[in-house]
Amino acid sequence: MTEPAARRRRSVVLVEHLFKQYETAAGPHPVLQDINLQIMDGEFVALMGPSGSGKSTFMNILGCLDTPTSGRFELDGHDTARLDSDRLAQLRNRFIGFVFQGFNLLPRVSLVENVALPLVYAGVGRSERLARAGELLERVGLGQYLGHHPNQISGGQQQRVAIARALANRPRLILADEPTGNLDTTTSHEIMSLFDRLNADEGITIVLVTHEADVARFAHRLVRFQDGKVSHDGASAAVLQEAPA
Amino acid sequence: MIGAMLREAWRAMGANKMRTFLTMLGMVIGVGAVILMLAIGQGAQNLVRQSIASMGSNLIMVLSGFTSASGVRSGSGSIPTLNVADARAIGDLPTVAEVAPLQPGTSQLVYGSSNWSTMVYGTTPPYFGLREWAIERGDPISDLDVRSAARVAVVGQTVVSRLFGDEDPIGKTMRIRHAPFVVVGILAAKGQSFDGRDQDDTVLIPFTTAQRKVFGAQFPNSTRMILVQASSEADMPQAEADITALLRERQRTPEGMEPNFTVRNMTAAAQAQAQTTKVMSILLGSVACVSLVVGGIGIMNIMLVSVTERTREIGIRMAIGARRRDILLQFLLEAVIVSLLGCIVGVAVGVSLSSLAQDVTGVYAEITPWSIALSFAVAAIVGVFFGFYPARRAAYLKPIEALRFQ
Incomplete structure (x- = not known):
């Protein structure tokens, strides 16, 4: 394990002059305009902003699920524009872990197999997959629910399963798109403490999108989006005080 | 990886049993028809061959004037x-x-x-x-x-x-x-x-x-x-x-x-009839093949519906690292399994129908191993051919669009 200080010098995300626009019947609609952002290894960043400010689109681009119209996006030092779909899939598989607002677990599949799914695409054998998925579920406090199905557990528990799945291939970056959006306050705080521990103990870089100030407070850095541009970028506490909306 | 995909295909088929059954039924009928028609055609050919053999071989009849x-x-x-x-x-x-x-x-x-x-x-x-x-x-x-x-x-x-x-x-x-x-x-x-x-x-x-x-x-x-x-x-x-x-x-x-005499080739007439029977059995086989193709189109239809229904699932799989070929293989495998299972049942149905036809109508029907082999080959080809388009469609979905699909 390298020192956290040493790792922090390495950039996980580097975005320069990034634009994204959608073609609509009424002509091109700009969503992101000239975004410049660098996220270093081990950071815990919250993205905030009103609906339509472009933060979710930005998040999808960070996750290699969507592509920018122009500009440069480097993930872990790789220029993503030069990577083919297989290589991008591999990055999503190994380097990134996704956590979604709607959990996005496969409904017909048991929890342990849901967690093991990224390992399937990493080519890990079945017994090893299930063993590792079991450990991960244990770690998020759901060790007794291995054979259950997603509809048999609560929303907070489903999000824990989703986090366990995101951790399956030991990613360096976790992208969480409004992970607490469907959860009550107590459960939200439990989930956020889990992220906090992952960041503090394992140095995993975390980027999350949220609407809620008390969720954003868990992050160390806060980037606020407004009309497709970055309006504020700084330490969470400072930005929240300066621009509370 | 293939093991996981097979389990996944099995699960997807089990999730909608009625639909899987109906899709398979198309293949069952198609394969059953091929087996039955080939058996009847083969039976007729054998009958003609036997009567030719019973006549004696290479015979010429010379008739006086x-x-x-x-x-x-x-x-x-x-x-x-x-x-x-x-x-x-x-x-x-x-x-x-x-x-x-x-x-x-x-x-x-x-x-x-x-x-x-x-x-x-x-x-x-x-x-x-x-x-x-x-x-x-x-x-x-x-x-x-x-x-x-x-x-x-x-x-x-x-x-x-x-x-x-x-x-x-x-x-x-x-x-x-x-x-x-x-x-x-x-x-x-x-x-x-x-x-x-x-x-x-x-x-x-x-x-x-x-x-x-x-x-x-x-x-x-x-x-x-x-x-x-x-x-x-x-x-x-x-x-x-x-x-x-x-x-x-x-x-x-x-x-x-x-x-003031006539020389007649006795075998020629019989061979003409053998030819007719052969043409008839080819005709029967082709008609049956058409129903096999219809069964294949049924598979394609259902696979397209299935891809649309499972768009979100495809999106999730892509987000956690599935490559295009993983998605393609998964759907292709599902189509081939449906078609092969349908083929197995179809062979059983075809064989029992053949013996039933023989008992009830007295038509002589003979099952040949190659007609069963042919059915399996055609079913596999149909599965791959008609499964490929839907599978490709699934594999080439954009991850973000698939994920957003409601």
Whole structure:
């Protein structure tokens, strides 16, 4: 394990002059305009902003699920524009872990197999997959629910399963798109403490999108989006005080 | 990875059992139809092949000429323009293996209180070999019988049952046109000829006896038919030509004049029928194949629905690292499994329908291993072919669009 200080010098995300626009019947609609952002290894960043400010689109681009119209996006030092779909899939598989607002677990599949799914695409054998998925579920406090199905557990528990799945291939970056959006306050705080521990103990870089100030407070850095541009970028506490909306 | 995909395919099929069942039903019907149709076609072909074999191989029939009186022309063989010497000369041709003159006639047979009308042929010993006709019991007609114009007869199975009933005919005396004949042998059963006549309804007597004592002959030693066997199938055309040339020469038929005899290739007619049966079975098979293709289109249809329904799932899988080829393989595998399972059930259905058809309608149906192999091959191809488009469509979804799909 390298020192956290040493790792922090390495950039996980580097975005320069990034634009994204959608073609609509009424002509091109700009969503992101000239975004410049660098996220270093081990950071815990919250993205905030009103609906339509472009933060979710930005998040999808960070996750290699969507592509920018122009500009440069480097993930872990790789220029993503030069990577083919297989290589991008591999990055999503190994380097990134996704956590979604709607959990996005496969409904017909048991929890342990849901967690093991990224390992399937990493080519890990079945017994090893299930063993590792079991450990991960244990770690998020759901060790007794291995054979259950997603509809048999609560929303907070489903999000824990989703986090366990995101951790399956030991990613360096976790992208969480409004992970607490469907959860009550107590459960939200439990989930956020889990992220906090992952960041503090394992140095995993975390980027999350949220609407809620008390969720954003868990992050160390806060980037606020407004009309497709970055309006504020700084330490969470400072930005929240300066621009509370 | 394949293991996980197989489990996944199984799960997806189990999630919508009714739909999977209906999709499979298309394949079941298609494969079942192919198996059944090929079995019936094969059965018909075998039947024709058997009747051809029962006729004897490489046979040529030479028929004597016809008369024409006051413009009325009687049929072939109505006057005997051939004789035993002609038969012997034909037998000496290099392309000919064996000959037998044949004197046919219809006669009433009488034995005790029963009687029966049948075809009586006067012939010589080579006839049995030519027709590949075995003697079931007793003796065939011998050369001595022919030389002495003996009153002996060899009877077919139908004649045995119609005339003698439960009695053993060997050694019994029956009458043909009032002349007494001793039955010396019984022919083995041959069944129907390819044109549907009962070949067992016949009596064979020595050629000379037929001429002198039963039917009579306009000229001594004349004959109305000569049955010829060519030395091989390849020699058939040459043998026909040789016989025609030989007989024209022997009868001094002038160049350009129609000869007073007819040479007929017996096998050609049968082979034409074999060809017809083959065409029919190909036709049946193709019709069945169409239903197999329809079944395949059913698979494609359902797979497209399935891809649309599972778009979100595809999005999730892509987000956590599935490559295009992983998604493609998963859906392709599902299509192939449905189609192969349908094929297995279809083979079972086809086989049972074939035996049912045989029992109920009496149609002769024969299942061949290659028709089952063909069904499996076609089913696999159909699965891949019709599964590929939907699978590709799934694989080329954009991750973000698939994820956002509601």
